[in-house]
Amino acid sequence: MYWGSWKGRVIRAIAIEGARTWSEIRDRTGLSPKSLNKVLSELFDAEAIEKRGENEYRVAYELYKKYREYFESLDSADTLSQVEVTQDEQKSLVSWMDQWRDAMGLDFSLKPEHFYLQGDNLSTFSIKLIEKSRREVFVVNPFVDECSLGDTLWKAADRGVKVTLVTRPPSDRAYEYLRRKREDYLDTLKKYGVKVVNNRRVHAKLIVVDRAVAVVSSMNFYSGSTAGESWEAGLVTKNDMVVESIVGSILELLERKENL
Numbered sequence: 001m002y003w004g005s006w007k008g009r010v011i012r013a014i015a016i017e018g019a020r021t022w023s024e025i026r027d028r029t030g031l032s033p034k035s036l037n038k039v040l041s042e043l044f045d046a047e048a049i050e051k052r053g054e055n056e057y058r059v060a061y062e063l064y065k066k067y068r069e070y071f072e073s074l075d076s077a078d079t080l081s082q083v084e085v086t087q088d089e090q091k092s093l094v095s096w097m098d099q100w101r102d103a104m105g106l107d108f109s110l111k112p113e114h115f116y117l118q119g120d121n122l123s124t125f126s127i128k129l130i131e132k133s134r135r136e137v138f139v140v141n142p143f144v145d146e147c148s149l150g151d152t153l154w155k156a157a158d159r160g161v162k163v164t165l166v167t168r169p170p171s172d173r174a175y176e177y178l179r180r181k182r183e184d185y186l187d188t189l190k191k192y193g194v195k196v197v198n199n200r201r202v203h204a205k206l207i208v209v210d211r212a213v214a215v216v217s218s219m220n221f222y223s224g225s226t227a228g229e230s231w232e233a234g235l236v237t238k239n240d241m242v243v244e245s246i247v248g249s250i251l252e253l254l255e256r257k258e259n260l
Contacts, residue, residue, distance in 0.1 A: 006031060006248055010039050011048065015059040015067045025057065027084040030211035030247065032240035085135045090212035094238050096132055097213065100125065110238065117217075118233040123226040125236065126207055126215055127152055133161045133209045138250050140206040142168040145222035146185045153221075154192035165189065166253060167221075169198040197254060205234070206246060213238050214246045 006029070013019040013028040026036050040057075043049045050058050059067070098110060104124075108115045117125055130137055130152040137156055144150055144167045157163040170182040190196050207215040217234020219225045225232050237243060 005252075006035070006039050006244065007043055007048070009248075009251065010036070010043065011059050011063065011067055012071070014049065014057050015064045016071050020056045022055070022057075027086065030085050031244060035240065035244055085210045085212070089134050090210055093129075093132055093134075093210050093212045097236075097238065100128060113239040114235055114237045114242070116233070116235055119231060120228060122215075122217060122219060122232055122234055123149060126217075126219065127226075129207065129209050129213060129215065130156055135161060135210050136208075137161055137163045137210075138166075138206070138208040138247065139164070139221070140166045140202060140204050140250060140253070141221045142202045142205075143220040143222055143225075144186065144189075145182050146188075147221065147223040147226050149219075149226045150185065150189075150221045153194050154189050157189075157193035162195075163193070164195045164197065164250075164254070166197045166199055166202055166250065168200055168202055199253065199256070202253075206250065208243065208247055208250065211243060211247055214243045216246070 009029045010025060010031075013025045017028050019025045019028050022036070022040075025040075026033065029036065031039065040049070044051075048060055048063055050060065052058055058064075094110075101108065101110070104121065106121065127149055130149075133156050137153065139153065144165065153163050153165060167186070170179045170186070186196055205217050205219055207217075213236065215234055215236050217232060219232040219234060224230055
């Protein structure tokens with residue numbers, strides 16, 4: 001089986017979400033053309049899918065039944081649903097990064113498709129990146145509290161962007177006031193439509209916007225990290241394969257049973 005992999009995402013798109021053509025599968029998975037062609041080729045070789053006519057794809061019947069049974073049994077199926085991010089929207093976001101770099105007077109090239117940011121530049125970029133989102137934002141971060149960066153999540157959700165946050169539940173060992181404060185803030189995010197998934201094991205700090213740009217850093221979503229109290233640094237990437245790997249790991253994380 002292909003649970004928690006891009007092969008599984010492609011099969012889900014065809015069997016569960018009704019994607020039939022190459023373009024529909026691409027829109028529902030967010031895979032780059034090169035990656036999608038590779039996954040389709042591997043699924044063909046494994047006889048997991050077949051092609052009908054010139055343009056339509058179908059999943060092998062036995063595999064189709066297993067996927068139907070699996071996803072119908074999930075209580076959190078809405079968490080796993082896909083959004084359609086077009087290539088034009090992804091290109092627009094990458095183009096914005098060039099403009100932001102020039103406006104900030106920073107000296108780095110986007111040709112390697114990765115660059116390094118630290119301190120205020122990291123937090124400012126992350127805020128602006130989420131503000132530029134059109135379809136989807138994934139955030140994985142263990143510590144989330146009210147701050148300018150955190151507020152970008154409910155503001156994005158409020159304007160129709162699908163926002164998913166994977167975070168630790170507020171710790172019982174924290175001061176009662178702080179624990180309640182963080183619980184209240186997570187409730188606020190939920191009220192605005194942010195999908196909050198609790199996972200006590202999370203320690204990674206990841207941001208992915210429109211499956212086009214990802215940030216991997218040390219920065220938490222609270223003022224101590226974003227306002228300069230602590231020194232934070234990270235990498236930004238627009239590389240298709242790297243971004244897809246990060247998204248794939250987040251989607252796999254969302255399917256795990258330890259989510260509380």
